[in-house]
Amino acid sequence: MLKALRFALILIFLIPFTVEAQFRSLSDEAEISILTIGPGAQLYDKFGHSAFRVKDSSQEFDIVFNYGVYDFNTPNFYTKFAQGKLPYQLGVGYFDGFFESYKQQNRWVKEQVLNLSYAEKQALFRFLQKNALPENREYQYDFFYDNCATKIRDVLKNVVGEDLTYTDDFKEEQYTFRELIQQNVHWNTWGSLGMDVAIGAVVDQPATAWEYQFLPDYVFQAAATATLQKNGTSENLVKETKTLFENTPRDATPFFFTSPLFVFLLIAVFILWRTFNDAKQIGRCRRMDGGLFAITGIIGIILFLLWFATDHSATANNYNLLWAFPINIGIAWAVSRPYPKKWVRQYVFFLALLLALLCIHWITGVQAFPKALIPFFLALAVRYIFLLWYLKRKPQSPTIEG
Numbered sequence: 001m002l003k004a005l006r007f008a009l010i011l012i013f014l015i016p017f018t019v020e021a022q023f024r025s026l027s028d029e030a031e032i033s034i035l036t037i038g039p040g041a042q043l044y045d046k047f048g049h050s051a052f053r054v055k056d057s058s059q060e061f062d063i064v065f066n067y068g069v070y071d072f073n074t075p076n077f078y079t080k081f082a083q084g085k086l087p088y089q090l091g092v093g094y095f096d097g098f099f100e101s102y103k104q105q106n107r108w109v110k111e112q113v114l115n116l117s118y119a120e121k122q123a124l125f126r127f128l129q130k131n132a133l134p135e136n137r138e139y140q141y142d143f144f145y146d147n148c149a150t151k152i153r154d155v156l157k158n159v160v161g162e163d164l165t166y167t168d169d170f171k172e173e174q175y176t177f178r179e180l181i182q183q184n185v186h187w188n189t190w191g192s193l194g195m196d197v198a199i200g201a202v203v204d205q206p207a208t209a210w211e212y213q214f215l216p217d218y219v220f221q222a223a224a225t226a227t228l229q230k231n232g233t234s235e236n237l238v239k240e241t242k243t244l245f246e247n248t249p250r251d252a253t254p255f256f257f258t259s260p261l262f263v264f265l266l267i268a269v270f271i272l273w274r275t276f277n278d279a280k281q282i283g284r285c286r287r288m289d290g291g292l293f294a295i296t297g298i299i300g301i302i303l304f305l306l307w308f309a310t311d312h313s314a315t316a317n318n319y320n321l322l323w324a325f326p327i328n329i330g331i332a333w334a335v336s337r338p339y340p341k342k343w344v345r346q347y348v349f350f351l352a353l354l355l356a357l358l359c360i361h362w363i364t365g366v367q368a369f370p371k372a373l374i375p376f377f378l379a380l381a382v383r384y385i386f387l388l389w390y391l392k393r394k395p396q397s398p399t400i401e402g
Contacts, residue, residue: 025122026056026118026121026125027056028118029058030054030056030058031053031056031114031121032053032113032121032125033052033053033112033114034051034111034114034152034219034220035050035051035064035098035109036049036050036110036111036219037050037102037107038109039107039184041105041106041250043185045107046185048149049066049068050067050149050216051148052124053095053111063093063094064093064098065091065128065131065132066090067148067152068091069088070086070088085140086141087138087139087141088140089139090131090139099244099245103245106248108246108247109243110220111243112220112240112241113242114156114238115236115237116228120160124156127158142313143312144203144313145313147214148216149213149214149216149219150213150214152213152219153210153213164227164228165228165229165234166222166225167209167225169225170221170225171209174206175207176204176205176368177203177205177314178203180214180215181195181203186253188256188371189260192370193373196368196369197299197303197324198314198318199315200317200318200320201318201367202314204365223237259372260373264372264375267375271379271383275386278386278390279386279389284390286337289335289336290332290333290335291332293329293336294328296323296325296328297329297332299324300324301326303326304321304326307321317367319358319366319369322354323373323377323380325354335347344391345391351384352381352385355377
């Protein structure tokens with residue numbers, strides 16, 4: 001019953017509606033706030049959420065402007081999503097439904113009432129209303145540079161202008177984009193592994209305080225230290241901060257025996273055990289070699305397409321291709337033959353060099369790779385060294401199949 005209620009409330013909020021009487025004016029009592037929502041249980045909720053709240057008690061309306069809405073009826077929805085071309089929208093909904101949906105999800109909700117003049121409130125409200133019109137509400141989403149959180153910062157700066165100043169005071173330490181992501185997602189989870197494999201070296205660059213605000217929590221912190229110029233004096237952007245809902249904390253520590261590290265540790269142990277037996281018997285498990293090449297090749301093709309065939313800015317310059325090399329898929333059959341050609345050994349040597357290059361990239365900070373894959377990388381290196389030794393030999397009898 002609770003799940004059904006939660007789903008209904010979410011649906012009610014996500015259906016955009018046109019604010020009655022477009023470009024209506026606010027009363028003197030109106031308040032505009034930044035709403036910040038804490039992380040949820042699902043991967044797509046882990047980073048929190050941000051929105052504007054416009055409350056005018058004298059006119060009896062309380063609405064939320066939310067830049068995190070997308071339309072499931074968009075033509076070729078999944079294709080556009082995969083290509084990074086899915087348009088997001090500015091949705092408008094009632095505050096009560098918005099608030100209740102996040103309470104049901106056990107996600108904290110904080111509000112920062114903005115210290116704006118009446119003219120600034122009216123200008124911001126007019127901007128949001130105009131932006132919510134059907135012809136204006138869509139925008140090209142980008143996880144790092146144009147999302148529900150950065151829109152809060154950008155809209156305020158657009159409307160208030162030079163009178164609004166963001167400081168770096170809230171940024172206590174220097175983090176890369178990847179490190180900022182990992183503050184919200186535990187490294188030893190499948191979601192974190194998937195993101196770390198899919199995103200490239202572009203996210204291993206240090207982020208500025210301005211760029212920190214792709215995450216809602218940093219929008220909250222930046223707004224708390226931002227200032228407004230009023231009549232020659234500097235005042236805080238935030239007039240009042242409220243906690244509207246305090247969630248019940250839940251243990252987010254992943255269960256180790258289903259975690260990526262444990263799974264890849266098992267895979268690595270199997271590869272090493274099989275390699276030891278092969279060396280002892282002077283044989284080779286051709287099925288395992290063919291499988292390793294095929295799987296790493298398929299992953300490499302996906303990463304290659306994410307880099308060159310999509311508009312996702314975060315998937316560029318992805319050096320995970322050093323271990324998941326796309327051409328491996330075409331070599332899988334050749335390496336699994338009883339008597340591979342001489343060039344196969346040369347190709348294995350090339351793959352071993354790529355693994356060495358991966359280590360150099362990691363050590364020098366060019367790109368960080370998933371820590372959960374370390375056992376797999378080590379096992380892969382040992383297997384490549386074994387293949388170099390084995391393929392150098394000239395067997396007089398068929399290879400031993402295992």
